Amino acid sequence: MAQSDEATLREALADRYRHVERIGLNELASGNLSVRFGDGMLISPTGATAETICAGTIVRTDLDGAHEGPRRPSSEWRMHAEIYRRCPDAQAVVHTHSDNCVALSCHNRPLPGFHYLVGTFGGPDVPCVPYSTFGGEDLAEDAAAALADRTACLLGSHGMISRGRSLDEAVTLAHRLEIMCRQYMLALTIGEPARLTDEQWREFFDRYAALSYGQP
Numbered sequence: 001m002a003q004s005d006e007a008t009l010r011e012a013l014a015d016r017y018r019h020v021e022r023i024g025l026n027e028l029a030s031g032n033l034s035v036r037f038g039d040g041m042l043i044s045p046t047g048a049t050a051e052t053i054c055a056g057t058i059v060r061t062d063l064d065g066a067h068e069g070p071r072r073p074s075s076e077w078r079m080h081a082e083i084y085r086r087c088p089d090a091q092a093v094v095h096t097h098s099d100n101c102v103a104l105s106c107h108n109r110p111l112p113g114f115h116y117l118v119g120t121f122g123g124p125d126v127p128c129v130p131y132s133t134f135g136g137e138d139l140a141e142d143a144a145a146a147l148a149d150r151t152a153c154l155l156g157s158h159g160m161i162s163r164g165r166s167l168d169e170a171v172t173l174a175h176r177l178e179i180m181c182r183q184y185m186l187a188l189t190i191g192e193p194a195r196l197t198d199e200q201w202r203e204f205f206d207r208y209a210a211l212s213y214g215q216p
């Protein structure tokens, strides 16, 4: 891949990292972002903040974690790498500890199909994978397995992770999941909300597939 492509991707990644902080999904720099690049990825460095991140601090690494330069990749690089390995569609990955995703994940509960937009993550719910230690292979395996047929999942007692066909799409999915976890918990305050039925999901996915047809 040409150098200019790498420079453009580095700028875009730093810009989206700052954006994710601005919209409140990345308080105290708890999240990390990456884009697929060649056989590996470009990923935000460990210790990144919205104030210090720039194109030059982004780390280029292969999917085994081998990297160049003085900075180390985010401690969560294994999750990103495993998702790129298993999901050929994934061009970008976003991981956050956003408030409402964390709140639901700390009950180890999936986001159920209480609203039709849950379906935009690829199925009738957004699963929550079991807790395991950050940065570890178990967490990477579990997250990547969940993202085989979803574009996002919750991480038990931890946060969320999303994958997109572009960086903007992965960021939008992270933002939407945060909004929908907030809305679900708001609905829960007056009782457990209804779920869409199988028939309603069938109709939703038929219509959604027709609308998405031809999109990149």
Ligand SMILES: [Zn+2]
Pocket: 030, 031, 076, 095, 096, 097, 134, 158, 159
């Ligand atoms: Zn994390």
